[in-house]
Amino acid sequence: MLEARGLSKFYGSVLAVRDISFSLQPGQVLGFLGPNGSGKSTTVKMLTGLLEPSDGQIIYDGQDIHKDLIAYRKRLGYVPEEANLYPYLTGQEYLDMVATLRAMPEPRKSKTISSLLQLFSLSPHRHVSLGSYSKGMRQRILLIAALMDNPDILILDEPLSGLDVTSVLVIKALSARGKAVFYCSHILEVVEKVCSHLIILRNGQVIVQGTTCEVREHIGKSSLEGVFLHLVEERDVAQMANDIVSVVVSA
Ligand SMILES: Nc1ncnc2c1ncn2[C@@H]1O[C@H](COP(=O)(O)OP(=O)(O)OP(=O)(O)O)[C@@H](O)[C@H]1O
Ligand SMILES: [Mg+2]
Numbered sequence: 001m002l003e004a005r006g007l008s009k010f011y012g013s014v015l016a017v018r019d020i021s022f023s024l025q026p027g028q029v030l031g032f033l034g035p036n037g038s039g040k041s042t043t044v045k046m047l048t049g050l051l052e053p054s055d056g057q058i059i060y061d062g063q064d065i066h067k068d069l070i071a072y073r074k075r076l077g078y079v080p081e082e083a084n085l086y087p088y089l090t091g092q093e094y095l096d097m098v099a100t101l102r103a104m105p106e107p108r109k110s111k112t113i114s115s116l117l118q119l120f121s122l123s124p125h126r127h128v129s130l131g132s133y134s135k136g137m138r139q140r141i142l143l144i145a146a147l148m149d150n151p152d153i154l155i156l157d158e159p160l161s162g163l164d165v166t167s168v169l170v171i172k173a174l175s176a177r178g179k180a181v182f183y184c185s186h187i188l189e190v191v192e193k194v195c196s197h198l199i200i201l202r203n204g205q206v207i208v209q210g211t212t213c214e215v216r217e218h219i220g221k222s223s224l225e226g227v228f229l230h231l232v233e234e235r236d237v238a239q240m241a242n243d244i245v246s247v248v249v250s251a
Contacts, residue, residue: 001025001180002047002153006056009042016042017204019056024153029171029181031191031212034201040184041081042204044157047182048078074102077151081158081184083138087131091122091141094130098145109148115247116144119240120166136164143167147248155182168194169241177249192216 002024009017017039024030034040045051047058049069058065065072085094092113099109117123120140130138146154147170154174171181171194185191191198192212199209208218 001061002182003059004043004047004056005059007043007046007053007058008055009039009046009051010054011042015204017046020199020201020206021056022199022209024180024182026152026178026180027175028197029175029183029195031195031198032182032184032201033186033188033191033198035186038186038201039204040186040201041157043201044078044081044155044182044184047155048076049073074149075152077146077149077154079139079142079146079154079156083142085130085133085138085141088129090127090129091117091133091137092126094141095145095148099148102149104149112148112247113144116148116244119244119247120144140164140167143170147244150248151179153180153182157184158186166240166244169238170244173241173245174248177245 004020004022007017007020008015020039020043022030032040032043042051046053049058049065049072052066060072060075089097095113095117096109099113104112114123117126120143122137122140122144125133125137130141133141146156154171156171171183175181175196181194183191183195195212197210198212198215200207200215208215210218
């Protein structure tokens with residue numbers, strides 16, 4: 001579905017990413033893990049088409065993404081590392097603007113925004129300016145903006161200093177519906193909860209990649225899956241996550 005082939009990126013003479021290759025298939029959640037400055041955001045910016053690779057290619061459905069960037073981006077949902085939200089817009093206005101830029105048709109646009117605001121518990125705040133939102137509320141607005149056009153690929157760059165329970169379950173439920181998720185973090189525990197596959201980076205280079213099991217064996221770290229299972233037991237939260245995905249998928 002999405003394939004990175006030999007990606008490298010120089011900033012001037014600084015080599016930030018060196019010869020990274022991977023593929024992302026429908027239903028996979030690929031965790032992209034590495035310490036600060038290891039090249040995660042640089043890779044994400046190449047994957048979203050914001051930066052051109054110095055070397056290598058990104059192939060989506062058999063074609064280089066730069067051949068038709070607009071069509072490719074239509075299939076993408078992206079939660080950026082830094083939430084540069086317009087502080088004077090309300091949550092509703094921001095989402096309307098993003099939906100318009102994405103050319104989402106009515107009535108799907110209004111229906112989806114309204115349902116997602118409600119399911120993410122933001123309805124009471126929809127007419128309040130983003131400048132007054134808490135960090136968690138801004139993160140949820142960004143996630144809604146990324147989800148509302150029913151993307152095939154969701155890219156999250158260091159989302160949320162730890163995802164809330166609902167968002168974690170939304171990611172799981174999205175992958176169960178065949179969506180592909182690329183999830184960057186520098187915290188193994190967070191990534192391990194949601195990812196089927198992992199890539200670990202250091203200084204712009206891949207040091208290990210494979211399924212989460214293979215990587216866990218490789219680095220000899222015990223499972224944290226129990227934590228996740230404990231969360232899944234919370235039926236109402238799981239139901240909510242499924243409801244959110246139903247809105248996204250059936251919209
Ligand atoms: N615009 C730029 N110009 C020059 N160097 C840059 C630029 N952006 C990033 N770098 C360098 O490239 C390297 C990788 O940065 P990148 O932002 O991709 O890391 P990261 O893994 O996302 O880090 P973090 O976890 O802190 O977000 C770093 O050494 C950084 O200093
Ligand atoms: Mg980063």
